[in-house]
Amino acid sequence: MTAEAPARPRLPEIPGPWQTAVRAWRVLRRMSTALVLLFTLAAASILATFVPQRPLVPTTVEEWLAGQAGPGAVVSEAFDWLGLFDVFGSVWFGVLVALLFTSLTGCLIPRWRGFLRTLRKPPPAGRNLERLTHSVELRTTLGSEQALAAAAPALRGFRRRMVAPSDTASGRPQLAAERGRAREAGSLVFHSAFYLLLLGALIGKAFGFEGQINIPEGSAFADTRIAYDLARPGRWFGLDDHRGFVVRLDDFDVRYYANQVPRDFVSRVTVLEDGREVRRGVTRVNHPLRHDGMKLYQVRFGMAPHIRVRAGDTVLFDEAVMLADAGGGVWTGAAKVSLGSRTGETRGPQIALDLVFLPDAAVNDDGVPYSRSPEPRNPRLIAELYVGDDLGLDRPAPAARFDRAAGQVLGPPAILPPGGQAAMAGGTLALEFAELRTWSGFQVSHAPGRLLLLAAAILLLGGLLPSLYSARRRVWLEARPDGDRTTVVLAGVALQRKPAFVDEFARISAAVRTALEDPA
Amino acid sequence: MNPQLAETSNTLWNVAFLLYIVAMVCYFFRLAFTKVGVDGLPVSSRAGTRVGLVGTGLALGGVAVHAVSVVQRGMASGRVPWANMFEYSSLMALVAVAVGLVVVQRRFGYGHLMGFVLFVAVIAMTSALLLYAEPGPVVPALQSYWIKIHTSAAMASSSIFMVGFVATALFLVKDTAERRVAGSGASFGGGTVGAAEAGADTLAEGYEADSGQFEEIASATAQRDVLSPVLFPVVPFLVVGAFTLAVWQLPVATLIAASAAALLGAATWYAVPLLPPAARLDNLAYRVIAFAFPIWTFAVMAGAIWAEEAWGRYWGWDPKETGSFFTWVLYASYLHARSTHGWRGRRAAWIGVIGFVALMVTYYAVNLWVVGLHSYAGV
Numbered sequence: 001m002t003a004e005a006p007a008r009p010r011l012p013e014i015p016g017p018w019q020t021a022v023r024a025w026r027v028l029r030r031m032s033t034a035l036v037l038l039f040t041l042a043a044a045s046i047l048a049t050f051v052p053q054r055p056l057v058p059t060t061v062e063e064w065l066a067g068q069a070g071p072g073a074v075v076s077e078a079f080d081w082l083g084l085f086d087v088f089g090s091v092w093f094g095v096l097v098a099l100l101f102t103s104l105t106g107c108l109i110p111r112w113r114g115f116l117r118t119l120r121k122p123p124p125a126g127r128n129l130e131r132l133t134h135s136v137e138l139r140t141t142l143g144s145e146q147a148l149a150a151a152a153p154a155l156r157g158f159r160r161r162m163v164a165p166s167d168t169a170s171g172r173p174q175l176a177a178e179r180g181r182a183r184e185a186g187s188l189v190f191h192s193a194f195y196l197l198l199l200g201a202l203i204g205k206a207f208g209f210e211g212q213i214n215i216p217e218g219s220a221f222a223d224t225r226i227a228y229d230l231a232r233p234g235r236w237f238g239l240d241d242h243r244g245f246v247v248r249l250d251d252f253d254v255r256y257y258a259n260q261v262p263r264d265f266v267s268r269v270t271v272l273e274d275g276r277e278v279r280r281g282v283t284r285v286n287h288p289l290r291h292d293g294m295k296l297y298q299v300r301f302g303m304a305p306h307i308r309v310r311a312g313d314t315v316l317f318d319e320a321v322m323l324a325d326a327g328g329g330v331w332t333g334a335a336k337v338s339l340g341s342r343t344g345e346t347r348g349p350q351i352a353l354d355l356v357f358l359p360d361a362a363v364n365d366d367g368v369p370y371s372r373s374p375e376p377r378n379p380r381l382i383a384e385l386y387v388g389d390d391l392g393l394d395r396p397a398p399a400a401r402f403d404r405a406a407g408q409v410l411g412p413p414a415i416l417p418p419g420g421q422a423a424m425a426g427g428t429l430a431l432e433f434a435e436l437r438t439w440s441g442f443q444v445s446h447a448p449g450r451l452l453l454l455a456a457a458i459l460l461l462g463g464l465l466p467s468l469y470s471a472r473r474r475v476w477l478e479a480r481p482d483g484d485r486t487t488v489v490l491a492g493v494a495l496q497r498k499p500a501f502v503d504e505f506a507r508i509s510a511a512v513r514t515a516l517e518d519p520a
Numbered sequence: 521m522n523p524q525l526a527e528t529s530n531t532l533w534n535v536a537f538l539l540y541i542v543a544m545v546c547y548f549f550r551l552a553f554t555k556v557g558v559d560g561l562p563v564s565s566r567a568g569t570r571v572g573l574v575g576t577g578l579a580l581g582g583v584a585v586h587a588v589s590v591v592q593r594g595m596a597s598g599r600v601p602w603a604n605m606f607e608y609s610s611l612m613a614l615v616a617v618a619v620g621l622v623v624v625q626r627r628f629g630y631g632h633l634m635g636f637v638l639f640v641a642v643i644a645m646t647s648a649l650l651l652y653a654e655p656g657p658v659v660p661a662l663q664s665y666w667i668k669i670h671t672s673a674a675m676a677s678s679s680i681f682m683v684g685f686v687a688t689a690l691f692l693v694k695d696t697a698e699r700r701v702a703g704s705g706a707s708f709g710g711g712t713v714g715a716a717e718a719g720a721d722t723l724a725e726g727y728e729a730d731s732g733q734f735e736e737i738a739s740a741t742a743q744r745d746v747l748s749p750v751l752f753p754v755v756p757f758l759v760v761g762a763f764t765l766a767v768w769q770l771p772v773a774t775l776i777a778a779s780a781a782a783l784l785g786a787a788t789w790y791a792v793p794l795l796p797p798a799a800r801l802d803n804l805a806y807r808v809i810a811f812a813f814p815i816w817t818f819a820v821m822a823g824a825i826w827a828e829e830a831w832g833r834y835w836g837w838d839p840k841e842t843g844s845f846f847t848w849v850l851y852a853s854y855l856h857a858r859s860t861h862g863w864r865g866r867r868a869a870w871i872g873v874i875g876f877v878a879l880m881v882t883y884y885a886v887n888l889w890v891v892g893l894h895s896y897a898g899v
Contacts, residue, residue: 031860038853042878045846049839049881049890056838088837201835210833257657264660285660286830297832443832453834457821464817468810468855499803 028099029106037100044096048087051079061085101198108191115184122161123178126476126491127169133498134505135491140516144479147486147516148175151477154511158475173479180472183496190463196456203449208234209241209294214441216304216320220248220272223294223444237446243292246272250280252440254301260329260373265301267440283442293446300441303331303357305381305418308432309338316351316429322439323357324400329371331357334399340389350391351429352402356382380417381433385410385424471497475508488516525596526655532589533610537645539582540617540638546575547635551791554632562632562794572631579617579638586614597655602671603662605887609648613641615679619808624683628804632794636686639784644682647884666826673819674844678879680812681851685876687805688869693747693788695798695866700746743793752789756781802869806858809872813851820844839890843882850875 015023027033052060052070060069065080067073083090129135140147152160158177165173211228213221221227223243251268264284271279271291283289289296302323309317316338323333333355340350358371361380369382388407393399414422416433424431472495480487490509494501553568564572590611594601602608620637624630658667761778768774795801823844828834835841854875857868 031856032862035853035857035860035863038849038856042846042849042853045842045849046878046881048837049842049846049886053837056836204834259656261657261659263657264663286664286666288829288832295832297830299831445832447828447833450828450834454825457824461814461818461821464814468814 025106028103031107034100034103034107037096037103040096041100044087044093047084051084051087053088054086055089097198101194104191104194108188111184112188112192115181115188118181118184123159123176123474125163125168125174125176126474126478129476129478129489129491132491132493134493134501135489136509138488138490138509138513138516139482140486140488141484142486142516144173144481144486147479147488148173148477151175151488151490151512151515154515155475155508156511158473168478170478175477177475177477178473180470180495182466182470183472184467186463186466186468186470188463189459190467193456193459193463196452196459200449200452200456203452204234204447206234206236207241207446207448209237209444209446211444212299212441213444214300214302214322214439215249216306216322216439217249217252217437219320220246222246228444241446243294244273245278245292245294247296247442248272249440252301252438254438256373256375260375262374265298265440267298267301267442269296295445295447297443297445298440299443302439302441303359303376304437304439305355305357305433306435306437307335307353307355307381307383308430308434309351309353309385310430310432311428317353318434320437320439321353321355323355326356329359329374331355331359332400333357334402336393336399336402337385339393349387349389350393350407352386352391352393352399352407354384354386354404358382376436379436380415381420382413382415383422383431383433384413385429385431387425471495471500473501473504475505477512488512522596525592529589529592529596529655532585532592536582536586536589536614537642537649539578539585540613540642540645543575543578543582544635544638544642546571546578547631547638548787550575551632551635551787551794554794556793575634576621576625576631579621579634583614583618583621586610586617590614593655597657599658600668600672602675603658603667604653605651606648606653608671608675608883609644609651611675612679612682613644613648615676616641616644616682619680619683620686623808624687624804628800630796630804632791632796633686633690635787635791636690636784637683640682640686644679661830664826664830666822666829670819670822670826673815673822677812677815677819678883680808680815681876681879684805684808684812684872687801687808688872688876690788690795691798691801691805692866692869692873693792694743694795694801695869697743697747697792698798701742704746741793744789747789747792749786749789753782753785756785802865805869805872809851809854809875813855816844816848816851820848839886840882843878843886847875847878847882850878 052064054061064070064076064085065073067076070076079085083092087093126132140150142150148162152175155175155177158179159181160175160177163174163176165171168174210232211225212230213228215221223245225231225233225239225242248270249267250270252266253268254265255263257263266282266284268282269280269289270277271281271289279289279291281289283296283298285298288298302325304320304322306320307317308315317335319335321333321335323331326332335353335355337351337353338348340348358369358380359374359376359378360372361369361378362372363369369380372378386402386404386407387410388403390403391407392401392403410425410429414424414431416422416431418433418436421430421432423429473492474495475490475492478489478491480489490512492501492505492508494504550564550568550572553571554562554564557563590601590607593607597603602611616637620634620641624633624637757778760781761774764774764777765771796804823841824834827836827838827841850871854868854871857863857871860868863871
């Protein structure tokens with residue numbers, strides 16, 4: 001029996017590249033494909049919420065990779081290989097977005113075409129009106145044409161067209177009416193706005209800039225690439241695109257609520273161009289300062305005690321040291337006092353300062369110093385000097401990471417109020433806490449494409465509302481002579497939100513009935 | 521700060537919480553006093569009708585008292601009363617109950633569903649209680665008029681999604697029952713069986729057209745019989761119990777939460793024949809979610825504008841931003857699935873359920889367990 005079956009080729013036919021492309025395009029255009037792509041997008045975002053992301057929390061990612069946190073070093077290694085530590089910057093996420101947009105395009109082109117075609121078409125004539133989901137027969141003394149003309153105003157909000165008897169299947173005159181094109185139009189606008197959204201986002205990515213910088217009161221920074229502690233320029237934001245203006249922090253102010261939560265922090269700044277003051281202003285949280293297409297945001301703040309270290313008459317160090325919040329109202333930091341020198345006659349060791357600052361110092365029952373509040377009511381600086389031949393101060397690393405083990409602590413730590421002085425290392429070094437200052441941390445941003453994004457957002461919402469709430473309805477009136485009277489068949493169909501059409505149709509038929517009885 | 525006002529606000533809040541609980545119990549009693557009539561319509565006994573009315577009155581009273589409490593709290597702290605998780609959760613409950621009363625009970629006429637809506641609201645109130653924070657001023661990041669726009673829109677849409685979730689979940693139960701009844705041949709008419717497959721809009725239509733006449737006449741017990749009376753309480757008991765134990769490690773709290781879930785499961789099982797047909801529940805869920813979706817979209821957009829103003833970038837894939845994004849994507853998928861052949865009905869409903877879970881994760885889990893820029897607000 002099997003022998004009689006027609007011989008089949010062992011392998012299925014191999015589709016050519018064109019066929020494959022066509023097939024792939026067809027698959028991409030399907031709504032189920034779009035849905036699967038959307039799920040993948042959602043799944044990727046969920047992963048990115050719970051797996052630490054390198055652009056946001058790089059140190060946590062390092063901890064995961066080192067096996068100190070998370071699911072262990074091996075799993076983290078696999079995560080890293082899959083790009084899960086930077087989902088939104090990964091290649092596969094880019095591919096996913098590209099696929100989504102391809103699918104969207106494939107879906108939108110025929111829909112736009114169809115929509116534009118219907119725009120030009122008047123409401124079509126109806127057939128088999130009695131068989132439609134909603135129909136009712138009305139009688140009137142008016143003639144056919146007059147009846148239809150009289151009923152027309154009752155279909156308020158509908159696009160209407162008189163259909164001549166020759167154009168209808170029944171051979172009787174009709175009034176065809178239609179409404180709810182806003183649904184498709186809204187849906188098309190909504191979906192098309194995503195291209196604008198993408199464009200705006202890409203422009204921002206390519207030509208934008210984000211930089212962060214911390215400076216103590218009284219200092220200034222220039223808008224140049226090297227000035228920033230952290231710079232994230234877009235691919236096409238070049239060195240020359242920096243404005244070069246100078247921002248000076250004149251004053252920083254922080255106020256607290258009674259429960260020690262910050263109430264407000266304000267930086268008063270002066271913007272200088274070519275040495276001239278061009279703008280004075282304040283920047284606060286939620287109130288960035290705009291200048292020359294750049295925005296200056298208040299993002300962080302901290303304590304910056306001004307410290308002077310002298311060896312005899314030589315001033316070794318004279319700077320405000322920016323301290324970091326160590327939690328519990330305690331601030332810590334370090335400074336490179338002297339890089340030392342291993343050659344020549346001025347041979348000297350490296351000197352580093354380790355600082356702890358308590359804004360409202362007190363000593364608890366165990367004799368441990370702590371800070372009662374974040375406000376500098378009783379400020380005390382605890383300073384330790386480290387001396388060694390190689391503390392690693394000449395490395396391009398933050399001062400706080402100097403090699404404490406390679407050095408020697410010079411005497412007991414000095415505890416100083418503002419203006420206080422201490423002699424260290426048997427009087428060879430003098431340490432002075434000259435003044436308590438603060439530092440302020442700014443984000444400087446240039447975000448082109450924002451207006452495009454705003455426009456996209458407005459189009460998205462403006463399209464979304466009618467696409468969800470508008471509904472297409474078609475209504476026909478057909479006049480049939482019935483002796484000396486006329487029977488008018490009123491029929492309608494709802495293409496969406498059908499339950500709501502029940503009431504609508506009742507309202508329409510009541511209005512038509514009134515119009516036919518009482519032709520105004 | 522006005523401690524006097526804050527205190528009255530808290531007292532009224534407790535009263536509202538109590539009213540919601542009692543109203544919920546009344547609504548469930550109403551279900552217990554309701555039978556499926558010969559025409560398939562649920563018929564409440566006199567006691568059932570009365571207790572239902574009492575429930576409605578209590579729920580309305582709860583909303584009124586709760587609203588006063590919220591306003592007082594806002595006055596006490598001199599800012600909008602939705603600046604921390606306690607206030608936000610509490611307002612979610614308030615809006616959910618209000619939407620339930622206005623849309624589910626009044627507009628759609630599904631008073632039988634209100635017990636379930638109130639149950640979800642009571643959970644939100646409980647979560648608020650667990651996250652209680654004293655009224656007070658807010659950190660500089662929240663001092664912006666955008667808190668009035670972004671946060672209120674997010675809160676309002678979340679509560680409407682909550683009502684949508686109740687409808688979606690009940691749809692899944694009802695649809696299962698209808699299918700099984702149809703499969704076992706126990707039904708006489710079975711007009712709406714599998715309705716969701718064929719498009720809820722189409723089939724709900726005939727139903728609405730003839731003034732609320734059920735096309736389906738299924739015996740009262742048929743839909744109950746096809747569902748397991750054991751699994752309905754036991755599964756929620758185990759799931760909620762495991763979750764509560766994992767989060768709080770408190771045996772007593774676990775037992776209470778798990779028992780409440782078990783009771784809800786049992787009530788759902790009992791209520792199945794009394795629920796509106798699956799196609800109508802599906803329609804209700806869709807309408808509610810389609811109402812909340814643009815508000816959520818707006819909330820995300822407003823959030824982006826605020827982020828631009830506060831943090832210097834409109835979108836940074838911060839955990840909260842990412843969370844609101846995947847919630848948005850999932851609800852968008854729900855809306856798409858509902859108009860896609862082969863997805864509408866149960867599949868779409870499951871997407872709606874996942875969307876709601878995503879919303880809750882975005883709200884609770886991201887705020888409480890993930891470190892991000894939204895980690896503040898007096899949690």
